[in-house]
Amino acid sequence: MVGGGIAGLAAAHELAGEPGVRVVLCEAGERLGGKIRTEAFAGVDLDLGPDAFLARRPEALTLCRELGIEDELVAPAATSASVWVGRRLRRFPPGVVLGVPTRLGPLARSRVLSPAGLARAAVEPLLPGRALSGDAALGTVVRRRLGAEAHRRLVDPLVGGINAGPTDRLSMEVCAPPLAAAARRSPSLVRGAREVTAGAGAGDGPLFLTVPGGLGRLVEALARRLDGAGVEVRTGEPVRALQPAGDGSYLVAGASGPVVADAVVVALPAPAASRLLAPHAPGAGATLTAIEHASVTLVALAYPSAAVPRALDGSGFVVAAGQGRLMTACSWASSKWAHLDRPGQVLLRVSAGRAGDERASALDDDAVVARLRLELGEALGVTGPPAEVRVARWPGAFPQYAPGHLARMATAEEELARRLPGVTLAGALLAGVGLPACIGSGRAAARRALEAAVPPA
């Protein structure tokens, strides 16, 4: 396995203990987990990368069950989110699916849309149109169906926030799979969203879950399991090249000498994966190089409760783009998660930066914090200095999945299977940023790699 993020760890877990298989995992950094990063902050263990996973997909939940930590998982204490539009925070209406409304009454009462925007969105189910075939940019479809305002105030802040990029350039298949599936059946997004909410299991259980103590605990549990199963984990081991040895095996060139492997799972961000693969599979290399990436800055702030005059009775808010604000989202971490709630303290996780907006990356930490504090003052009335601040930079962390991404990745994987049999891809570069998708891709890549190395009898 190359890469010790969640995808590489899940791949190693999949093969750990497999009879006759020796698993080696090489991670460039000194710690495992990649974008999962939990640090002690203001008296709690706070996630400075992902802080939860989608529970309505099975992969992360299954992994937690296998690691024996499923019973510890917790759901958010508060789930309702708001959107910052103009000068007001407006609560999303209940029942939205990735921002697409399912009911007119709650949408009207939420006042997220102007009367004209509401009237435009209301006629959507009656509009003619064709069902989706193939893929399309989510923003284009939403704007055509629901109007520009519903796109700008509902769907783009949510889905664009999750992916750190404008939905006008993001694949519907990758970034909104349930909406894409519904749009294939019928052109109406509102009816499609209603089908999603009415679908099997949609109302059961929480949408998100996390590990109290941070997702770093999931990484620790995985590391312990790998250790117990005899997996050799090498940290501080950047892999610089992958060389076919001529006999069907590969030389994986790490800092402490090459590993000879019958199969290799490449679980790296796209630019690093491309550097390893392009010399042998130029088409796949070019596909990976062409994926644009967005940088995000996450700032954690701890305030005395008295500094925050309004009740933070929700999970936080996202910010509609195009208003000049640096902030893209603000999670009210101590309201959202009961295990982060401490008397007299408010914890906020504020994000800035998305594709096409590099302002946060260009500013130094002090300038980012100063600007975000001003915006927190505007949005929430926060006053005075925070008691503690931590800035986490995530350069190039979010792949921007252009429409047609899944088809391009399928072609890249076919080329790899032909030219480098036994070498497979895993991770966020494949089919989405979410932890369940990354875990699923890691496990599937490990199985494919093993089957190529040891064809089933």
Ligand SMILES: Cc1cc2nc3c(=O)[nH]c(=O)nc-3n(C[C@H](O)[C@H](O)[C@H](O)COP(=O)(O)OP(=O)(O)OC[C@H]3O[C@@H](n4cnc5c(N)ncnc54)[C@H](O)[C@@H]3O)c2cc1C
């Ligand atoms: C701020 C932030 C918030 C997020 N929030 C959420 C959320 O709430 N929920 C959610 O589901 N997802 C969230 N995500 C997305 C999710 O964290 C990522 O998509 C996922 O963790 C990616 O996992 P990965 O294994 O594909 O890649 P990574 O985590 O990037 O792991 C790749 C690993 O490869 C290593 N590496 C690089 N080059 C080499 C080399 N040459 N040799 C060896 N190793 C190398 C890197 O050091 C890294 O450890 C968030 C991401 C960020 C940054």
